[in-house]
Amino acid sequence: MSNKKALQFLSDVIRARLDAELKGKKMVFPEFPQNQTEESNFYKFVRKNKLSANETVILLLALVPQINPGFFNAIIADYFPNGGDFPDFGGVKGKNHRGILPTGETALFILAGNDFEQRAAVAKLFGEPSFLARNNVLHLEHPGDGEPLMSGKLILDEEYVELFTLGEISKPKLSSDFPAELISTPLTWDDLVLQQKTRDEIKEIETWLDYNDKLLNDWQLKAKIKPGFRVLFHGPSGTGKTITAFLLGKYTGRDVFRIDLSMVISKYIGETEKNLSKLFDKAENKDWILFFDEADSIFGKRTNVRDAHDKYANQEVSYLLQRIESHAGLVILASNMKTNIDPSFTRRFNSIVEFENPGPRERLSLWENYLPKKARLDKNIVLKQIARDYDLTGANIVNVIHYAGLQTFEKKSGVISKNDLVKGIQKEYAKEGKMMRLG
Template sequence: MIKQREFEFLKNVLKSRLEIELKGSATEIPIYQSEETNLSELAGFIRENKLSNPEVITLLLALAPHISPEFYNSIIFSFLPNGGDFPEFGGAKGKNHRGILPTGETVLFVLAGSDIEKRSTFLELFSEDHLFARKGVLYLEDVPVGEPKLSGRLIMEHEFVDLLTTGSISKPKLSSDFPAQLIETDLKWDDLILNEKTTAQIAEIEIWLKHNEVLMNKWGMKSRIKPGFRILFAGSPGTGKTLTASLLGKYTNRDVYRIDLSLVISKYIGETEKNLSKLFDRAENKDWILFFDEADALFGKRTGVRDAHDKYANQEVSYLLQRIEAHAGLVILASNMKSNIDAAFTRRFNAIIEFEIPSTQERLILWKKNIPENVKLDGQINLEEIARKYEINGANIVNIIHYACLKTLERKSNTILYSDLLKGIQKEYLKEGKMINLN
């Protein structure tokens, strides 16, 4: 939570600058004094990152409209009671917000007034290399062509507004501005039934997630290895790709966001890049796992360029590859079949992991694991025989058990009938357009 003293400090900074510029006062700009007893998230962030006085002021300037809508108006009005234009201060109006929103011009005015040389020294606050950009704290909004860059609004990322005002970060929700959905699971690694080869490959991803930070920074490999880790999960639906991604996040304390590429791709030229750009910009420095489902939609085998849409489709693929290769976190692309993905793209991955249809023994384990403990099976049911006879995946098995359990409850019983289990198997086969002999 924010303490009142931070905004009293900012108010005094603004008043001092206005005294200097409008009244010729010899007032000094106040210096922020950190107090160890101040346990607010804002004070902690300032101490942890050893922010300089100009950085503290910039941070507070960006945060102020989110706390007090009239903050800037009330201070300026006290100096200009009759109103009037004051372009030196900068500032902009929002669509809904009725107060003043700070711009880059506002920051330079507050920090340096009309001193041109001094103003230029503070431009680095908006550079890509500055802590504010590296940590995704705040940035200047893009402006129309021909307008000064510093006239862009000073925008603090939503996550930091949440953190500094409430002490916690709300997780982004699926929307047109954020085409990704948080995926979580209550299951454990023991619930994921895969062959030994696939399990070993997944363990290597977990090793990367645990040790990459030390390898890159403390062991000095940052200049030799590309940032991030790129994996292709290949396998038919229901074989555990999404569950694996969820478990990787769960056991390494990372959020996993699923992006359905078939939904992100737009029929409008240029919109796909815009949709993806929003996602990667939000994901920067968040340590999220990005799970791109239905990757075949964008990374399928390429054909010749026949029209403008083919040309732009290739540009979309190139753009996504660039963003994936520049992303410092784990990116997983999921495809129904490895052969669906163009070979030119597969070379970009650190690893390709194939999720196969479970073997007879693996299917038997899945059957046994997913039947509720307090449910009985009638005497006709032989799980070993069912596992051997019906080549289905884990998702199919869960669906069949779900169906059979509902039928059991409807009969006010706790014993699954063989006929209900067979009916469930038949439904799964028919759903996938397959024929089945239940005899």
């Protein structure tokens, strides 16, 4: 169904209601067009989600201002050619939009007229049981103190505005309204060197991503199993926690959003919860992976209440726990130390994965993986010995190669010297305050 046919259907519905209320004609609900040869995204959405006729009308009401600003005015003018106010129709004026912006009252009138029982039934379509509300497709804007609840504007989520008008939904960008950034990686699982125990635990997460929907639907376990999957990655910096989150998304076809905690945490009471609410509301019913890096800053241990600040800080943690537990997707928290995380969180994780410092065998694999194929090593460099003697993480090794590589180019040499390699290792040890044995 093209947008033109969709608007004609809505026009027919509105005119049928106006004829019934103003001219005393019998209300006959027009039939929604079926079996369209050229299906628009709107029609596909209606059919896929099996929307009722009332839900379809409400969705169209919310969409119309985006594609035809004068749509409602033109219809009303046919019935009131001399002008005049018709409060039963509802609707408000926008700050910039010059047409009528439909409200909940508009939907009640069009779908139920002045029938009280029918109006009550239509009003329920804006509540949690409704597909449109449950999936955050649209909502009623809060009308303000003292105003009737149904006088709030019908707001269509921006993603669905894009889907129905542009044909696709763009990825959300980092902003104050969405404190998370879409991230990806060119690396592969072969680039990630982990202990076998860690690899096995990562495989369990992949299994959940691949088969959870089948488990819940085929075995009908939705009522018995909590939604979502909560994971804690803990271990020293540079051991692969972040890359693992990226790769889980890459190889299961899911977007990974890294939460910018600096944009989430606020010193103002209630703002942190508001920022988290925006994030989880946007992520609801999306097949995303939410990644909280350095999660200690917000998931840390709750304190004894000594003052109002402590009280509200603890409330933030409690609110976060509630939202994570009810979120249906994969949430990954990363921390350098498991003991920094509040015990109330750790008890609720589905999986806790430890990322240990690599041993000599893993370090050798990291050196071999990260050294560029074009790089030539001084004959005095024995990688097996370097891997055995120097306790480095994957991130450390990348930094060492970076340093040694720059020194090699500066000297216009085609060979990485052992001296430059060792200096790079010394710099990494110094950053972490570790003593290095010179060989």
